[in-house]
Every structure is written in structure tokens, then in C-alpha cells.
Amino acid sequence: xxxxxxxxxxxxxxxxxxxxxxxxxxxxxxxxxxxxxxxxxxxxxxxxxxxxxxxxxxxxxxxxxxxxxxxxxxxxxxxxxxxxxxxxxxxxxxxxxxxxxxxxxxxxxxxxxxxxxxxxxxxxxxxxxxxxxxxxxxxxxxxxxxxxxxxxxxxxxxxxxxxxxxxxxxxxxxxxxxxxxxxxxxxxxxxxxxxxxxxxxxxxxxxxxxxxxxxxxxxxxxxxxxxxxxxxxxxxxxxxxxxxxxxxx
Numbered sequence: 280x281x282x283x284x285x286x287x288x289x290x291x292x293x294x295x296x297x298x299x300x301x302x303x304x305x306x307x308x309x310x311x312x313x314x315x316x317x318x319x320x321x322x323x324x325x326x327x328x329x330x331x332x333x334x335x336x337x338x339x340x341x342x343x344x345x346x347x348x349x350x351x352x353x354x355x356x357x358x359x360x361x362x363x364x365x366x367x368x369x370x371x372x373x374x375x376x377x378x379x380x381x382x383x384x385x386x387x388x389x390x391x392x393x394x395x396x397x398x399x400x401x402x403x404x405x406x407x408x409x410x411x412x413x414x415x416x417x418x419x420x421x422x423x424x425x426x427x428x429x430x431x432x433x434x435x436x437x438x439x440x441x442x443x444x445x446x447x448x449x450x451x452x453x454x455x456x457x458x459x460x461x462x463x464x465x466x467x468x469x470x471x472x473x474x475x476x477x478x479x480x481x482x483x484x485x486x487x488x489x490x491x492x493x494x495x496x497x498x499x500x501x502x503x504x505x506x507x508x509x510x511x512x513x514x515x516x517x518x519x520x521x522x523x524x525x526x527x528x
Contacts, residue, residue, distance in 0.1 A: 280309075281307065281308035281309030281310075282308045282309070282504060282508040282509070282510065283305055283308040283309050283310035283361075283362065283504070283507065283508060284308070284309035284310075285309065285310075286305075286309065286310040286311070286361040286362055286507075287310070287311050287313075287353065287357045287359060287360050287361050287362070288302075288305050288310045288311070288312045288313065288360075288361060288362035288363070288364065288507070289312075289313045289315070289349070289350075289353060289360060289362070289363050289364070289401065290302045290305070290312055290313070290314050290315070290364045290366055291315045291338070291340055291364070291365050291366050291367035291393075291397055292315065292316060292340075292366040292367030292368060293312070293313075293314025293315055293316060293322075293325065293366065294314060294315075294316035294318065294321045294322045294324075294325040294335075295316075295321060295325065295464065295465050295466075296462070296464030296465055296466055296496055297366060297414070297459060297462060297464060297496050297499045297500070298314065298364070298366040298367070299314070299325050299328075299329075299496070300496030300497050300499060300500040301364055301366065301499070301500045301503045301504075302314050302325075302329055302333060303328075303329055303500065304497070304500035304501065304503070304504050305332075305362070305500075305503075305504065305507065306329055306330070306332035306333060308504060308508070310332065310361075310362065311332055311334065311357070312329070312332055312333055312334065313333075313334045313335075313336055313349070313352075313353055314326065314329070314333055314334070314335055314336075315335075315336050315337070315338040315340070315349060315367065316335075316337065316338070316367075317337070317338070317339050319337050322335045322337055323335060334356070336348075336349050336352055336353075339393075340365075340367045340389060340393030340394070340396070340397050341388040341389050341392060341393045343396055343400075346393075346396055346397060346400050347400060349400075350400045350401060350403075350404060353404060354403075354404055359404055359405070359406065360401055360404035360405050360409070361405070361408070361409055361410070362409070362410050362411075362412075362507045363397070363398070363401045363405070363409075363410075363411045363412070364411075364412045364414065364457075364503055364507070365393075365394045365397045365398060365411070365412070365413045365414060366414045367389060367393060367394075367397070368389060368390045368393075368394075368414065368432075369385065369386055369389045369390065370386070370426070370429050370466065370470065371385070371386065371428075371429070371470070372425040372426055372429075372470070373425065373427075373428065374424070374425055374427075375427050378427065378428060382428060383428050386428050386429055386432050387428070387432055390429070390432035390433065390435075390436065391432050391435045391436065394413055394436055394439065395439060398411060398413065398439070398443060398454075402447075402452075405450075405452055406450070406451070406452075407450065407451030407452070408451055408452075409450075409451070409452040409453070410452070410453050410455075410506065410507045410508070410511075411443070411447075411452060411453065411454040411455070412454075412455055412456075412457050412503055412506045412507060413436050413439065413440050413443075413454070413455075413456055413457070414436070414456075414457050414458075414459070415433045415434075415436040415437045415440075415456045415457070415458045415518070416429075416430075416433040416458055416459060416460075417458050417459065417460045417520055417522040417525055417526045418430045418433055419433040419434040419436070419437045419458060420434075420526055421526060433458075436456065437456050437458070437518055440454050440455060440456045440516060440518070441516050444515045444516035445516065448515060453511070453512075453514065453515040454515055454516065455506045455511070455514055455515060455516065455517050455518070455519060456517065456518040456519065457499065457502055457503055457506060457519050457521070458518055458519065458520045458521070458522070459494060459499050459521055459522065460488060460493070460494055460520075460521065460522025460523055460525045460526070461481075461484035461485075461487075461488065461493040461494065461522075461523075461525070462493060462494040462495065462496060462498075462499060463481065463493050463494065463495060463496070464496055467480055467481065481493055487525055488522070488523035488524065488525045489523060489524035489525065489528045490523035490524055491523075492523065493523070494521065494522070494523060498521060499521055502519055502521045505519070506519060
């Protein structure tokens with residue numbers, strides 16, 4: 280018997296990295312999982328990998344019309360939603376002196392606006408016993424140079440969880456934050472541009488982690504499962520930081 284048997288879940292940004300690992304673990308635990316992503320080819324490949332428990336819906340969280348269509352699809356096919364993981368996000372580096380309006384707007388549109396309205400548009404499908412996980416970052420609490428905009432977006436997500444948890448407690452819906460540290464996902468290559476630079480990034484990041492390595496997507500999936508399942512039935516408004524001790528020690 281799985282921890283999410285017969286549950287209906289949505290995982291945004293579910294076509295790769297942490298989101299894909301979360302979807303895979305949820306399916307293993309008995310859930311039907313709707314994964315979203317902007318790139319159809321990548322999304323369809325993820326759905327094939329995940330198998331029968333996966334449902335792929337192309338969606339852009341920064342587009343409110345696209346979000347509305349996503350949840351209308353879930354409503355039509357399932358009639359309800361039990362678990363939401365708002366994982367879709369972007370990251371780019373820039374010193375404050377050089378940050379452009381496009382740099383600022385691009386990350387706030389996805390990481391803050393996208394997360395906020397993903398949460399809002401999911402609520403009509405959710406009822407007593409529902410679980411919501413918003414993915415922030417351990418950098419929400421760090422003054423990490425070159426990432427002022429990204430860090431601010433993730434701090435906003437952490438703040439949103441507190442208010443959402445307070446508002447939804449009367450409805451029996453729990454809302455919690457999952458805050459990863461550095462994790463080995465394809466976003467590393469996308470950030471730095473070459474396999475050699477990615478390996479250097481991994482070594483550099485691991486040097487800041489007390490456990491001496493960066494995380495694996497499956498470790499974040501296990502944490503997401505805890506927050507999504509009855510194992511965390513007495514937890515709401517919390518921030519579960521999975522960063523190898525990077526911000527905790």
C-alpha cells in the first residue's frame with residue numbers, strides 16, 4: 280500500500296530535475312500525477328519515462344490562461360486535486376549593479392507570480408485533507424552574491440506559504456515549503472553552459488555543504504513525499520530545508 284494511493288497530484292516543472300523525481304516517487308506511492316512544462320518534447324519524454332501513472336499537460340506558470348487550462352483539465356478528468364507541488368522555477372545570476380528589468384521580471388514572473396497563481400487556481404479543486412508544497416530554496420535565507428533577484432523570489436515564496444497556511448487551515452488544507460540546497464539536476468548545465476563548467480560548479484557547491492556533496496533529486500522527492508502524505512499530518516506553514524546543512528550549521 281502506497282502513501283498516496285488513489286491521490287491526484289499536480290507537479291509543475293515536472294519534466295526534469297527535482298520535479299521529475301517528485302512525480303516519479305509520487306507515482307510509486309500510488310498517485311496519478313499531472314506533470315507540466317513549457318517544452319512539449321521534453322514533457323512527453325518525461326511522461327513516457329514515468330509510465331501509466333503520469334499525465335502530461337503543457338503549461339506555462341507565468342501565463343494565467345495556461346494555468347486556468349491546466350486546472351480545468353484536472354477538474355474535467357478527475358473532479359478533484361489532492362496534492363499540489365508548485366515546483367516550476369528559473370534561476371539566473373547577475374550582480375545588483377548589472378541586473379536588468381528583463382532579468383528581474385523574468386524571474387519574478389515565474390518564481391513568484393507563477394507560484395502564487397498556481398496555488399490560487401488549484402484551490403477550487405482541493406478540499407479537506409489536501410496538501411500543498413511550494414518549492415523555495417535554501418538561498419531564501421542567504422545573501423548569496425550574484426543572486427539577489429533569485430534569492431528575493433524564493434524568500435517571497437517562503438512568505439507566501441505562511442499566509443496561505445494560515446488562510447487554509449480552516450479548510451483542512453496544509454501548506455508547507457520545501458527548500459532545496461544545491462542539487463545535481465540539468466539546470467546546472469543550463470546555467471553554466473558546458474559539461475566542464477558544470478563539473479566545476481558541482482565541486483564548488485559541494486565545498487559549501489557540510490555533508491561534502493550536493494544533493495540528489497531523489498532526496499528532495501523523499502522530502503516532498505513526506506510533506507504531501509499523512510506522515511506530515513501535524514505540519515503546516517513549515518519550511519523543510521534539505522541542503523546538507525549548508526544554511527543550518
